[in-house]
Amino acid sequence: MDSDYGIPRELSDIQKLRSTYQPQLPPCLQGTTVRVEFGDATTAEDPSGAHTISRTFPHTYGQPLVHFLRATAKVPDAQIITFHPAIRVGVVFCGRQSPGGHNVIWGLHNALKIHNPNSALVGFLGGSEGLFAQRTLEITDDILATYKNQGGYDLLGRTKDQIRTTEQVNSALAACIALKLDGLVIIGGVTSNTDAAQLAETFAVEKCPTKVVGVPVTLNGDLKNQFVETNVGFDTTCKVNSQLISNVCTDALSAEKYYYFIRLMGRKASHVALECTLQSHPNSVILGEEVSASKLTLFDLTKQICDAVQARADQDKYHGVILLPEGLIESIPEVHALLQEIHGLLRQGVSLDNISSQLTPWASALFEFLPPFIRKQFLLFPESDDSAQLSQIETEKLLAHLVEAEINKRLKEGTYKGKKFNAICHFFGYQARGSLPSKFDCDYAYVLGHICYHILAAGLNGYLATVTNLKNPVNKWRCGAAPIMAMMTVKHYGRGPGASSIGKPALHPAAVDLRGKAYELLRQNATKFLMDDVYRNPGPLQFDGPGADAKPVTLCVEDQDYMGRIKKLQEYLDKVRTIVKPGCSQDVLKAALSAMSSVTDILSVMSSFSNSGQTPS
């Protein structure tokens, strides 16, 4: 099995050209001297969870934010790390493959070798299972040659997403000790980075010298919070999907006789669907977050789509493109409840044939109402994170089926007078996530790889590598690291088997912020998109020329730079301290006291509003 990994491959011409692309580094990471500035100790975003988080992570909670600065940066307290001993670092791919993952390894390898040619990087073969089994491959320039700027995770492979059970954590610990690792870099999404945090804490408890570092790589784009603006792989996935969606839009406009229902991979949250909508302007998108917030039922959704079909028919339009996130199905309240019941029974070992009869009466009624193909998919065993097997549930077919039935009913009743409704269904996912990574993802991943080295060089444990100000050019990017625990929240309620995670601190997939600017942009254009067919065609993924340097629309419209503002605030506080030094005038001191008293009052009141679950972004 190992023989597949890390082998040199024959590249196509475009792959060869891509393998020669050298991502830029932001100024702070150029050269071999980097200044590390430690910011304030971090808290958890959700104050009500802070206590639980601090108890769960006694050794790693409350660590400071870290900024990496140019050696020449004029920051008084920053350290310059000048001694770079040879270190051994392990790296593992966790979770679903995302375009750009290979560049994290390349960046890390490059940084290691620049600072000490005797440092070594070992990759674990076959993901977390390779970590447990200590199957490794030493990463060299030769091995990297045909994987630079290339898609997939096939340099090392991946298996399961989990490093969670006691047995798994102990195997990981044993591997790190046996291989004498100074650092372990975990490349993954929400679940994998939660595991990374737990591993960091366990290692600290066990006095294992290996420091654990996480890297935000997930095509879902749902590892998003104050410190993380976007994830490696999200840009590429959205670009490839948008290419295909706009091809379908062109198709719709040419024949004018089909409604295309397209489901997009992206797990629970609807980031991919939102981004693709803003890139390609299909007629409609139904975000899971909207459905959750408005508690829309399957019938509401059917009616909503039928009304749109009818409004378009009134304008003599019989085609359209509708996007659905794969997580939509779990956002529909009555379907979610049904899935929770089914998953509960499955976990109890109830056989498939008996599930229906053991459901509560209302759940059974809903189940029997559904078409057979969906019933079968609902009976699939849930994933390790308690969610349904979203990639297997054909929500697009279910909705197309319900809409067709409803339109036919309206046709009979005479309330719809248009032509026959025809649907074509698609699922876009696997065909995007193996793509050659976009320039943005190549750069972002490579820089994150470099940051991983600096985190380890600074001796930090339980941190996630971060780059902020990403919407600006690479030379404006800010590099840093944030303790993973500072991104955690604690769920206090929930139902069904998923309730097992209640009360445990974890990273949770960030939902699309319905108060954010990206969603606002969608709302402003929704009617125009729906009625006017203003399809936009960003074209196939390019590496040069127009569009090659495009970044996610959602990244660019949001005003994120949280890390920049944290720094700015520090500067203001320092300035006040400098002005109001002992010896300053009484009046100045009085004014400062009065002003700061009012500021602290306002902030105390604001902080006491419990966070409603929406991650600010």
Next chain:
Amino acid sequence: MDSDYGIPRELSDIQKLRSTYQPQLPPCLQGTTVRVEFGDATTAEDPSGAHTISRTFPHTYGQPLVHFLRATAKVPDAQIITFHPAIRVGVVFCGRQSPGGHNVIWGLHNALKIHNPNSALVGFLGGSEGLFAQRTLEITDDILATYKNQGGYDLLGRTKDQIRTTEQVNSALAACIALKLDGLVIIGGVTSNTDAAQLAETFAVEKCPTKVVGVPVTLNGDLKNQFVETNVGFDTTCKVNSQLISNVCTDALSAEKYYYFIRLMGRKASHVALECTLQSHPNSVILGEEVSASKLTLFDLTKQICDAVQARADQDKYHGVILLPEGLIESIPEVHALLQEIHGLLRQGVSLDNISSQLTPWASALFEFLPPFIRKQFLLFPESDDSAQLSQIETEKLLAHLVEAEINKRLKEGTYKGKKFNAICHFFGYQARGSLPSKFDCDYAYVLGHICYHILAAGLNGYLATVTNLKNPVNKWRCGAAPIMAMMTVKHYGRGPGASSIGKPALHPAAVDLRGKAYELLRQNATKFLMDDVYRNPGPLQFDGPGADAKPVTLCVEDQDYMGRIKKLQEYLDKVRTIVKPGCSQDVLKAALSAMSSVTDILSVMSSFSNSGQTPS
């Protein structure tokens, strides 16, 4: 409805850049003076059908081949057309949208205006229905501006594929007369060009002055014969599909746990599947033509795939990518027979619920054996060309289902000892055919548009525009025209409702030539592809740099240049005539007689072998 058509659109940056791309013209079409050389009168490829074809097309059968040459070409009999009166030409999109279609219109418009600025081009809005209803849009430079080198058919739209019934033909005739058209250009595939030929004959009978010209535009690549090397749209479709297939291959190699079954759009023939295999090297492809030739049953295919899965499991490989053409399902003998029975009953008006009970016992047994989702898809009403609704029948799911069942059986019996078999199914079609066209398709379509003008300027009726020697650079392309009737064959046998076309001359979709070089290339590599995962990633469609100038592999490996050889032969015959002039020596004459007598004997014998239905290519 018309309001959608021909409107200027806002283009994305890459679309804008593409719209500025100016396709090259081969030397023979440059400038305003083109020499027209008439070759020998054409026959039909299938001698046994020639009589029927000549009877069906008394006015248009037997017309000569036409070559367009440089004004300076030294060909004695060629005419130079110097008088270019203003003409009115109509153009209509027929059948499925193929990338590049818009460029035929652009090329035609450009040629018309270059030769006489008073000439006019009118497009029919909404395909053949627009033709019948005389809904037109005058094509101008302004209107073309945002459609140059762009995908889809949305400049004019399309509807049905047919101009066939007496009513339809009469409507088309009335439209051409009412609009005073000198020419009608029909852009389409096999079906549409058969209709174009019929229309040309009818117009000739009715003494309608409108000349009919066909253009080979179909993503299926199945309008292929001595005169036509490939079709507009095929290159783009295969490139976009190959991009997605290689992404899936990368995905397979990263997780190593899924078998991907990918069905490709392309109608009856397997050209798209073959080309995509040669571009992206998936583990396996099952061509409909192979299955037909070997009469493989559903069980044979299942066994074949299971054996491959087992062989790979022996090497500890549990992933793979298998391509299936959408036409495969009809190539499986027992399934074809079942579909024919079902279609017969559907045409008789038997209700869906009663179909199963009215099938012959063996057909009923097969039907009941199939999973419910496939049964439902088999009951769909057949297409206008008598084939099943291939885009709706999920053959990939059927095979994945059967393979899974068989592997589980082998697992129980202990003959398969590997890990669980997991399949993921995809259908790639609609998402490719709306793509921005490749450079090759842009060029090919534009040149064909120019040729349409020259066909009309030469007063020809019932011709298809042709470009040969396509695998060489544009400046080596040979431009010509061939009577559509010369490409026809007559089917003499068949069963089921499809039998209605028996005895009628028509263009038939060319099957993949199992004796051709492209198929040979596949066979040579089949084992390596199957076992060694030599996946090739041609990357996303590019317009510049590596891969941008790539052409279909199947086009490049085949040694086609039929038109070039026809010309060469003419040159040899002329040379003999020049040498053996009256007055030459007795010996020379005797030698010539003897040699030519032997040549004619050999050729007579060879020609009498009835064509076995395989199109030489």
